[in-house]
Amino acid sequence: MTPTVFLTRALPDPVMKEIRRHFRLRYNREDRPLSKKEILRGLRNAEGLISMLSDPIDREIIHAASRLRIVANYAVGYNNIDLIAARERGIFVTNTPGVLTETTADLTWALILAAARRLPEGERLARSGKWTGWAPTQLLGGDVFGKTLGIIGMGRIGQAVARRAIGFQMRVVYHNRHRLPARDEKRLRLSFLPLPDLLRESDFVSLHLPLTKESRHLIDRKALRRMKPTAFLINTARGPIVDEKALIDALHQKKIAGAGLDVFEEEPSLPRALRERDEAVLLPHLGSASLETRIRMGRIVLENLVAALTGKKPPNMVN
Ligand code: DGY
Numbered sequence: 001m002t003p004t005v006f007l008t009r010a011l012p013d014p015v016m017k018e019i020r021r022h023f024r025l026r027y028n029r030e031d032r033p034l035s036k037k038e039i040l041r042g043l044r045n046a047e048g049l050i051s052m053l054s055d056p057i058d059r060e061i062i063h064a065a066s067r068l069r070i071v072a073n074y075a076v077g078y079n080n081i082d083l084i085a086a087r088e089r090g091i092f093v094t095n096t097p098g099v100l101t102e103t104t105a106d107l108t109w110a111l112i113l114a115a116a117r118r119l120p121e122g123e124r125l126a127r128s129g130k131w132t133g134w135a136p137t138q139l140l141g142g143d144v145f146g147k148t149l150g151i152i153g154m155g156r157i158g159q160a161v162a163r164r165a166i167g168f169q170m171r172v173v174y175h176n177r178h179r180l181p182a183r184d185e186k187r188l189r190l191s192f193l194p195l196p197d198l199l200r201e202s203d204f205v206s207l208h209l210p211l212t213k214e215s216r217h218l219i220d221r222k223a224l225r226r227m228k229p230t231a232f233l234i235n236t237a238r239g240p241i242v243d244e245k246a247l248i249d250a251l252h253q254k255k256i257a258g259a260g261l262d263v264f265e266e267e268p269s270l271p272r273a274l275r276e277r278d279e280a281v282l283l284p285h286l287g288s289a290s291l292e293t294r295i296r297m298g299r300i301v302l303e304n305l306v307a308a309l310t311g312k313k314p315p316n317m318v319n
Contacts, residue, residue, distance in 0.1 A: 003309045005048035008034050008055050011074070012291060015298025022306055023048065040064055048305045053077055053285075054267065059085040070308035072301045075288075076100055077238060079211040083319040094304035094316040098156065099296035100288035105160035107287050108236045111260030112149075112204055114281045115232045117141040121278055142203070142230060142257065144168055150202025152195070152218070153209030153237065154180055161206055162188045173198050176209075199226035204234060211238035219243065224250040232258045236287045239264040248273045251280060262287050 005019065007027035019025050026042060028034050033054050034042065043049060043065040051057050053075040062068070062085040070092040071081055078095045086093045114120060118141045125131050125139070149165045151158045154176040165172045166189060173193045174180075180190065199205060205227060209215050219233065219242040227233070233256060235242055244265045250256050251274075258279035264270050267285060274280055288297065304314035 003047040004045055005050060005305060005309075006039075006042040006046040007050040008039060008042070009052050009074075011050075011298045012294050014295055015302070018299070018302055019050075019305075022302065023309070036061065043068060047309055048072065050074055050301055050305070051081065053080050055080060057081040057086075062086050062089055062091060070094065070305060070314060072304045072308075072314075074297055074301055077210055078318050079238060087319045092304070092308045092314050092317055093319045094301075094308075094314045095318050096297040096300040097316060099300055100293050101156040101160045103290045103293040104157050104236055104287040105164060107262060107283070107289075108157075108161050108206055108208075108234060109164055111234050111236065111262060111281055111283065112206070112232070113144060115234065115258045115260035115279075116144050116204070118278075120281050142232075144170075144204070146170065147203035148173060148201055150174070150193070150198040150205045151190075152176075152198065152205065152207050154190070155208060157236075158206075158208035159184075159188060161208060162190055173201060195223075196226055199223055200228070202231060203228065204232050206234040207237040207241055209237055209241065211240055215241050217241070217243045219247070221246040221249070224255055227256045229254060230257050232256065232260060234260040236262040239267060244271065244274065248277070251277050 002024050005023040005025055007025060009028055039055060039061055045067055047067050047069050049068060049071045051071055051073050057071055057080060059082050062082060068091055071086060072094045073081060074096060076095050076097050078093060081093050083093055118139045122139050145168050148171045151162055151172065151174040154174045162172050172189060173191050175193055175195045175198045179192050221243065224246055247259060248271065251259065260281045262283045263285055270282065300316060304316050307314040
């Protein structure tokens with residue numbers, strides 16, 4: 001019998017078509033996240049689940065879904081899933097690595113440039129009808145070219161961000177759990193630094209590490225105090241890696257110059273104190289949001305489902 005797959009949010013059309021060719025597809029037809037009750041209901045008799053990073057797939061859901069064999073997360077991050085509970089039940093958990101690397105690196109750069117050069121403020125002024133013309137002191141930002149970029153987390157996305165920095169003739173320093181082999185450091189023109197030194201020396205600090213117990217609030221008050229008052233914090237990884245209250249205070253007290261944020265501690269709710277700060281450029285978690293990439297992510301999800309539901313090991317298992 002054709003296995004049933006439950007999908008919590010509609011994916012781009014070409015992906016929906018491909019999934020339907022392989023499975024009986026049950027999905028959320030409304031453009032909103034589902035409640036836990038709705039996920040539980042959707043999972044009845046389902047062998048496969050396609051979850052989003054915004055769906056907390058916790059122990060209760062995993063234990064209630066008696067026929068479930070795979071949770072295929074439509075994201076590279078998988079901190080939304082209780083991996084231990086899934087392992088206990090022999091359920092595969094998979095992610096979508098590789099295919100969103102370049103797209104997320106592009107967006108990181110969009111934030112670096114937007115924050116440093118005050119693009120959202122400029123855009124608002126140009127649209128406002130209140131622009132009085134060019135002025136020598138209008139909306140002065142900071143240069144990006146030739147500055148120091150500090151990358152925390154040197155996996156695929158961190159490296160793609162570093163590659164782009166070569167074009168801006170930047171000095172790139174990084175911190176990672178494991179140091180890269182010397183040939184990779186040379187190819188990417190990277191220097192390894194202990195975290196406190198990276199924070200002290202960087203003009204842009206960009207986060208590219210997964211959210212884990214160890215990385216939660218890695219950027220706390222103390223870390224922010226170490227940064228230069230002219231520096232920018234960029235986060236396209238996961239919101240809780242930054243202590244958001246501490247960041248708001250740091251922006252307010254001008255301990256750092258600004259921030260470019262694509263992710264937040266309690267998505268989709270953003271504290272008013274953050275929304276009100278002009279020196280923070282805020283995006284609604286768009287890291288992987290290009291059509292090509294979202295289609296590629298869907299294909300990876302499908303490969304994992306097909307493997308798991310035909311008795312094979314899925315290629316992108318994370319548990
Ligand atoms: C991911 O895949 O983890 C990204 O955050 C999606 O944008």
